[in-house]
Amino acid sequence: MATWLLLCCLIASSLAAAAAAAGDGGNQVYIVYMGAVPQRASPNLLQESHLRLVSTVLKRGRRAGSVVVRQYKHGFSGFAARLSEVEAAALRRKPGVVSVFADPVYHLHTTRSWDFLQQAAVKIDAAARRRGAHKPAAAAADPSSSSPDTIIGLLDSGIWPESPSFNDAGFGPVPGRWKGVCMAGDDFNSSNCNRKLIGARYYNESDVRGPSQSGGGSPRDDVGHGTHTSSTAAGNAVAGASYYGLAAGTAKGGSASSRVAMYRVCSEEGCSGSAILAGFDDAVADGVDVLSVSLGASPYFRPDFTSDPIAIGSFHAVAKGVTVVCSAGNSGPAAATVVNAAPWILTVAATTIDRDFESDVVLGGNSSAVRGGAINFSNLDKSPKYPLIDGAAAKESSVSDAESASHCEPGTLDSGKVQGKIVLCNHSEGDTSKVVKADELQSAGAVGAIFVNDAERSVATTYLDFPVTEVTSAAAAAIHKYIASASQPVATITPTATVTEYKPAPVVAYFSSRGPSAQTGNVLKPDVAAPGVNILASWIPTSSSSLPAGQKAASQFKLVSGTSMACPHVAGAAATVKAWNPTWSPAAIRSAIMTTGNNNLHLRT
Structure with missing residues (x-):
């Protein structure tokens, strides 16, 4: 039955895509990937070259400026454009073009956990505060000076800035190396960012796919997923957190001293490949240290690495010194279901906690x-x-x-x-x-x-x-x-x-996608596993109709499971390693995490 339902969903998705293409005169959005940014090429010159290239394949009467919907010019070169199949095929034959592929839609991989991990990050964060890494603004050190002041970027569904997990009390000025922005949008303005949430961008999908695939006109989270993952990776310690009294305690992120930057690339309908690539491109230019990506393709959709937005974006991010952590997917327990399995990605499975x-x-x-x-x-x-x-x-x-x-x-x-x-x-x-x-x-x-x-x-x-x-x-x-x-x-x-103190724990979650990867059979994937079952973290406000009886206000926290929840645990750990080893490469950070992990906690019943 499960296979039949999956087949029906795939057929429905194909029909919807075909209908959308037919509604636009047979044109659809394609991504044109052109590899690394040429040396000494300015963003403006690169954009002009993209327009000149696409104009060589357009039918008479179509202008490059009206068909190109996104351009990638910082971490890598490329663009997204609304093209016919014939035009896309013509671009594939052009010199300098690595790949041309239809814009895919990926999906999100939907307190106690850090205590259970006994993560050294908690001790390191405490030491950082004692050493004055985040003094009040009046007494803050020069932001350009060396300090464990890392920036975690997240490609996700947005963020709820009012959450106490993102309060900036005690934080010093925004690091001088930060080049990002706080984009204004629906119910969101620049004042929603602060010294903790230092950046927020969104990618309005209505420009690309129409309202049905809109990613929202704001960095504000209306799904909850991005708020949850952000607070898991880097949320402040919040005492008295619980889900209506359950899992009560202090909720904290893995690297509570880190700054947060949100790149909203997803809505409830999904995450377009063109937006994912834009998020990677901007994050590299903005100056993030670690990227947490809790989304991915279906394991039954296996593009090669030159046609996979996450593989492409992460490759160039890692080349620029950014550690990229991705969820392994929620298609377990069947074998060979892992996604985000490129060798340069730190791929994370999900486990239970105690x-x-x-x-x-x-x-x-x-x-x-x-x-x-x-x-x-x-x-x-x-x-x-x-x-x-x-x-x-x-x-x-x-x-x-x-x-x-x-x-x-x-x-x-x-x-x-x-x-x-x-x-x-x-x-x-x-x-x-x-x-x-x-x-x-x-x-x-x-x-x-x-x-x-x-x-x-x-x-x-x-x-x-x-x-x-x-x-x-x-x-x-x-x-x-x-x-x-x-x-x-x-x-x-x-x-x-x-x-x-529930035992046995940890146990790999039944839903967590398993290896090996069909694309990288000679590289073991996933790389590590982290808590991803019943994880308490910040959430967006819910309507009064969904409150338990007797509750007058919505909980600011929620219990959620998925490899989406495991991924930011490892992103927080990566940020901690980066903070105290700022010259380490993504490969060194990945190696440190993989070789120091263990699996012998609370195993006996």
């Missing part, structure tokens, strides 16, 4: 509680008094597929049989999502749900006020045994509690 979010099933009679996990704010009675039924027993009479009913697939259950009950449901890869199933059960009148899922149990799905927990198949066996033995089986679901 924290879990426990929500147990309490059965009637003298049965022991069954351990489960999810994020819910259950208001059920603590005593087991709610009727318990499994999905197969609640099957709608007109449904012939008992297996689908046992998985609580939408439309398979009799609402009269689930009304007022807790429903036990199987769940497998390829099923309707658990959140959708939970919504269907709640609409049908169920008071709670238990999902049986071995693979995804480690990732705490959020269900808010509807009492849902997830159990392993071994735990489910005890529940089934109780249902079979009791004349009137009853249960309750406890509200989620935070559990620390």
